[in-house]
Amino acid sequence: MTLKDTDPPRLNHSLGQKTNGPQIPVHCVTPLQFFMLFFTSEMIKKISAETNAYTKEKIANKTVSRFSISHEWYDVVEEQMLAFLGLNTNMGVIHLPYVKDYWSQQFVCRVPFFGKVFTRKHFLQIFWMLHLETVSTSEQSLRTRTQKVSNLLKYIDARFREHFIPGQNLSVDESVVGLKGKISFITYNPKKKTN
Secondary structure, eight states: OOTTOOOOOOOOOOOTTSOSEEOOOTTOOSHHHHHHHHSOHHHHHHHHHHHHHHHHHHHHTSOOOTTOGGGGOOOOOHHHHHHHHHHHHHHHHSOOSSGGGGGOOOTTTOOHHHHHHOOHHHHHHHHHHOOOOOOOOSOOOHHHHHHHHHHHHHHHHHHHHHHEEOOSOOOOOOOOOOOOSOOTTOOOOTTSOOO
8 A cells, every 4th residue: 555545435335124145035955046046037038039039030031041940940938048048058167169069979079968958950040049139229339239238237237136235345346358259349458457
């Protein structure tokens, strides 16, 4: 600490009638039950409905080749969307170079779990057509592009606020994630450490 350093201003913080820490119902004991606290049935139904509507619009508004897997599309139901999210979560744990490798029959990289949940074709159909929010505007500004995910983020944020109440001493810092994709609102800062 130097002479110029000052303590940050303190914010008034009230817990009301609740105690700080996790606010988890007693029935939550399995990983799936904890997952469903945040990705509720209501949200899964909305994502399924948005994906189905988006897919129908895409197929209706373009000429699809006769070999396209879009012809074999059928509406995603809540259980399938949960399974899709589960496979994506497992892909974050089990790292393979390509998506197709999760359905490989080769002995060295075979993971039978994925093929038992979805066929590769159906997984890729949902993956390509996954849609969270329809934004009714032709404007392609930063605001309209982020609106496609903003409602989902607000919903999950509300669930986090509901199921965890922080104590009084909080320290907030930003995190940096390495990204090689093209996003118009990305900020390049070569001096910021990413570790």
